[in-house]
Amino acid sequence: MSTSYDVKFWDIRRNASSKTPSYVTRWKVGPKEKSKTFRTKALAENFVSDLRQAAKRGEAFDLSTGLPESMAKPADTGPTFFDFARSYMAARWVHSAARTRETMTYALLSLVPALVKDLKGRPEDEDLRAVLREYAFLPDKRRGELRPEHKAALAWLEAASLPLVDLMEPAVIRSALDAIALRFDGEPAAANTVRRKRAVLHHMMESAVELKKLPANPLHAVKWKPPKAAGAVDPRTVVNPAQARALLDAVTQVGRTRGPRMMAMFACVYYAALRPEEASGLCQQNCDLPAEGWGLITLEKARPQANKRWTNSGETHDERGLKHRAKDDTREIPIPQVLVAILREHIETYGTAKDGRLFRTSKGRPFSSSAYSAVWQEARRLAFTVEQVASPLAARPYDLRHAAVSLWLNAGVPPTEVAQRAGHGVDVLLRVYAKCIEGQRARANGQITKALEL
Known part of the structure; x- marks a missing residue:
C-alpha cells in the first residue's frame, strides 16, 4: 500500500x-x-x-483510497495465487486427460514458487515443487502422507503466496512470465515449453475473470511475446523409404525379444502414420488384414503414457479417444501390403493380449516411452553412419510418422486424403509439412523463368 x-x-x-x-x-x-x-x-x-x-x-x-489508516477498511484481497491454483486444478481434474493434468502442474511448478512474498525460512525450490507435485495439486484420495520437510514447505507457501489480485500489477504478472520462460535450473526454456506454460497461465486468468476473482485478464495489459516455436517439420528429420526399411530391420536386432516385439509397432508409425499412443492402443479387432492386397486399420482408442499420479487408472497408460476427435469417433487408414504382412506375422508370433492389443512386453505390459526410445536409438546406431547418427535424421520414433505423411504428400496424394488418414486438419497438415513437400522450388523457378522471358 x-x-x-x-x-x-x-x-x-x-x-x-x-x-x-x-x-x-x-x-x-x-x-x-x-x-x-x-x-x-x-x-x-x-x-x-x-x-x-x-x-x-x-x-x-x-494514495489509492485517499483515506487515513484509521478510516480504511481492511481490504478483502480474495484468494492467494496458490489457493486459486489448487481450486483451478481441482475443477479441471475430472475433465482433463492425464497428459493435460501433467502439463498444467508443470506450469504451476514454475509459477507458484515465483509468486510469493519475501518471507524468512524459504524452503529449497525442489522441496516446494515436490509438495506441489506430490500433494497439493492431487485430489484428496490420491494424496499420501506428508513428509516433515513437505509440511514445512506447504505451510511456507500458504503464508507467502501473493494475493491473486496482485497479478493485476504489471510488475507481478511480468514476474510470472519471466518464471515460465526459464527451466528449473535457471536456463532458458524451449519455445514450445514456454508457450504451453503461458497457455495454462492464460486459461487460469480467464477462469479467474469468469469467477469474478479478477476484474480483467492481467496478461492483456502487458506487452510480452513468447519465443517463436518451430511450426513446421524439419525436413532433415525425414527418412526415405530405404532408410525406413533399414531402421525397421535394425530394430529386430536390438535385444533378444524386446526389439523384435516392437518392430511391428514402429512399422505402424511409418506405414500408417500412427501416433505412438495410437499404435500402443491398436487391437486385432481394429485390423482388417487380408491375405492379398491392401488392409485397413480402424482406430478407436489411443493409450498415451503419463506419470501414474495423473492417470485415472493409476497406471502409466490410460485409454483415451483419438486426438482432435469426438469421444467415440474413429479413423480409417488403408495400409499397404507390406504392413499387412508385418502385422500378420507379428500376431502369429506373439499373439495378442486378452483385450486384443497387439503390442506389449513379454509380461503383457504396455511398452514405456523410455523403453521404445532406447530401442530406437540403438537401431539408429546399427542402421546409420556415424554422421547420420549425429544428425537429426529420424532422431525420435515420432519422426517415422513425419516421414509417412511427407511420403504421401510427395507421392501426389490429395491433402484432404492425407489429412484424413493422419488425423490432421488440412490447414494444419499443409502448415506443418510445408518444408517437406519436394519439387515446388524447381516448378516455381521454371515459372519465374518463363515470366522473365516475356
Missing part, C-alpha cells in the same frame, strides 16, 4: 449537476485528487472533520 502525509482539503461544495441536493467533499493526497459525495451537508462536514483529525494525528493517507 502506497501512502503519503501530504494532504490538502478544499471547501465543501454543493453539487450543481444533481437534481436532488448533494454535497461534494474534495481533498488531495500527494499528487492525487479525491472526492466523495454526500446527501446532506452535515454528513459531508463530519467526513471532512474526520479526515482533518486524522491528518492532525499524523496518520498516513493511502
Whole structure:
C-alpha cells in the first residue's frame, strides 16, 4: 500500500449537476485528487472533520483510497495465487486427460514458487515443487502422507503466496512470465515449453475473470511475446523409404525379444502414420488384414503414457479417444501390403493380449516411452553412419510418422486424403509439412523463368 502525509482539503461544495441536493467533499493526497459525495451537508462536514483529525494525528493517507489508516477498511484481497491454483486444478481434474493434468502442474511448478512474498525460512525450490507435485495439486484420495520437510514447505507457501489480485500489477504478472520462460535450473526454456506454460497461465486468468476473482485478464495489459516455436517439420528429420526399411530391420536386432516385439509397432508409425499412443492402443479387432492386397486399420482408442499420479487408472497408460476427435469417433487408414504382412506375422508370433492389443512386453505390459526410445536409438546406431547418427535424421520414433505423411504428400496424394488418414486438419497438415513437400522450388523457378522471358 502506497501512502503519503501530504494532504490538502478544499471547501465543501454543493453539487450543481444533481437534481436532488448533494454535497461534494474534495481533498488531495500527494499528487492525487479525491472526492466523495454526500446527501446532506452535515454528513459531508463530519467526513471532512474526520479526515482533518486524522491528518492532525499524523496518520498516513493511502494514495489509492485517499483515506487515513484509521478510516480504511481492511481490504478483502480474495484468494492467494496458490489457493486459486489448487481450486483451478481441482475443477479441471475430472475433465482433463492425464497428459493435460501433467502439463498444467508443470506450469504451476514454475509459477507458484515465483509468486510469493519475501518471507524468512524459504524452503529449497525442489522441496516446494515436490509438495506441489506430490500433494497439493492431487485430489484428496490420491494424496499420501506428508513428509516433515513437505509440511514445512506447504505451510511456507500458504503464508507467502501473493494475493491473486496482485497479478493485476504489471510488475507481478511480468514476474510470472519471466518464471515460465526459464527451466528449473535457471536456463532458458524451449519455445514450445514456454508457450504451453503461458497457455495454462492464460486459461487460469480467464477462469479467474469468469469467477469474478479478477476484474480483467492481467496478461492483456502487458506487452510480452513468447519465443517463436518451430511450426513446421524439419525436413532433415525425414527418412526415405530405404532408410525406413533399414531402421525397421535394425530394430529386430536390438535385444533378444524386446526389439523384435516392437518392430511391428514402429512399422505402424511409418506405414500408417500412427501416433505412438495410437499404435500402443491398436487391437486385432481394429485390423482388417487380408491375405492379398491392401488392409485397413480402424482406430478407436489411443493409450498415451503419463506419470501414474495423473492417470485415472493409476497406471502409466490410460485409454483415451483419438486426438482432435469426438469421444467415440474413429479413423480409417488403408495400409499397404507390406504392413499387412508385418502385422500378420507379428500376431502369429506373439499373439495378442486378452483385450486384443497387439503390442506389449513379454509380461503383457504396455511398452514405456523410455523403453521404445532406447530401442530406437540403438537401431539408429546399427542402421546409420556415424554422421547420420549425429544428425537429426529420424532422431525420435515420432519422426517415422513425419516421414509417412511427407511420403504421401510427395507421392501426389490429395491433402484432404492425407489429412484424413493422419488425423490432421488440412490447414494444419499443409502448415506443418510445408518444408517437406519436394519439387515446388524447381516448378516455381521454371515459372519465374518463363515470366522473365516475356
